[in-house]
Amino acid sequence: MIDSRSCFNLGLVDREKLANFLGESDFDELSNRLNQTTNSAYEESNYDQAVKNNKFNSFPMRKKNSSKANRQSQQSISKSVNFNGVMISQDELNLNIRLSNNRQQESNRLKSLLRSNFWPIDHPIRKYLWKCLLLRQNTNSNKENTASNSHLKDTSLTEFEYNKHLNQIFGKMREIDISLPDFVNTNSKQDSSSSHMNYYFLNNKGIQAIKRILCVYEYHFPHVTYNPGLVSISSLLLHYMPEHEVFASLCYMSSTKEHFIESKNCWDTTCSVFTKLLKNYCKSSYDTFSKYATVSLDIIFSEWYWWLFDSLSFDYLVKIMDCFLFEGQKIFYRVSLALAQQFSRYIELIEECELIDEYFFNGI
Secondary structure, three states: OOOOOOOOOHHHEOHHHHHHHHOOOOHHHHHHHHHHHHOOOOOOOOHHHHHHOOOOOOOOOOOOOOOHHHHHHHHHOOOOEEEOOEEEOHHHHHHHHHHHOOOHHHHHHHHHHHHHOOOOOOOHHHHOHHHHHHOOOOOOOOHHHHHHHHHHHHHHOOHHHHHHHHHHHHOOOOOOOOOOOOOOOOOOOOOOHHHOOOOOOEOHHHHHHHHHHHHHHHHHOOOOOOOOOHHHHHHHHHOOOOHHHHHHHHHHHHHHOOOOOOOHHHHHHHHHHHHHHHHHHOHHHHHHHHHHOOOOHHHHHOOHHHHHHOOOOHHHHHHHHHHHHHHOOHHHHHHHHHHHHHHHHHHHHHHHHHHHHHHHHHHO
């Protein structure tokens, strides 16, 4: 039996599929490896008291002074783990996420850390990384967003409040097989979003949890009329978070206005933005698509969002989520542009090979 301290939300994950993806021969081998990496990685943090006493320095951990007070504060924090050569504890990660909202230099350093480090999907840091990123204080938000974040911190993060919402919507029937809300399950003839239901390694209980989360989300955000990508994002979150925290995370990201779309018009706008970005910054790739496309470019680029969530493997998506939670939806544009460039080079390579084959064939 895999230890409950594993970074995965094991009750909602298909362990057999996960073990196969990680290359483990059986559950026991996976259990032993996860336990070895997690046993020494987690302790209850004294973060609030440490921040109050101003005992931490900026990230990464570098003490400018060697005073006795600094040495004692360094010993008082949770055990640090070497994450790809960077010593960082949960306390320090929390603090530096807060500092990044007040200091541009710290924000850039944290952004660089998230982009440059490729933590494995079963790494101990994933037990709290996404939660820390989502709960950062957004000092640049307006009053409306600040009020929304305050509400999130006070109520939505508690399991009791989430269960109360479930009781209001489903009563005692929450365990039945429910349908996804309309804003993610669009079945129009011109839209194929109903086929983009990516649950990754979630088992049946996990899939039902996703449906409950999105139904409660629809209840709280009735103005959201179109966002089929929310299934994939919430499924990725549920691999590492409890159900009520996934809902709270969606609420927070909706309040920032940097992560989600809310209507079909916004969705169409993102497709237009991606097309313009590709044309302006990757002109050669755009020309390649234009030259060899057998259908309209609008149809091709309308699928840019699904190039990520339908095509990339789980470990790449987890890495992208690290950056997405901190930077917002712009990271999706960056990755999709990179994929477009790679694919255009592949098209050109195929064309060159066909020309070479035709040349030799005609020569013979």
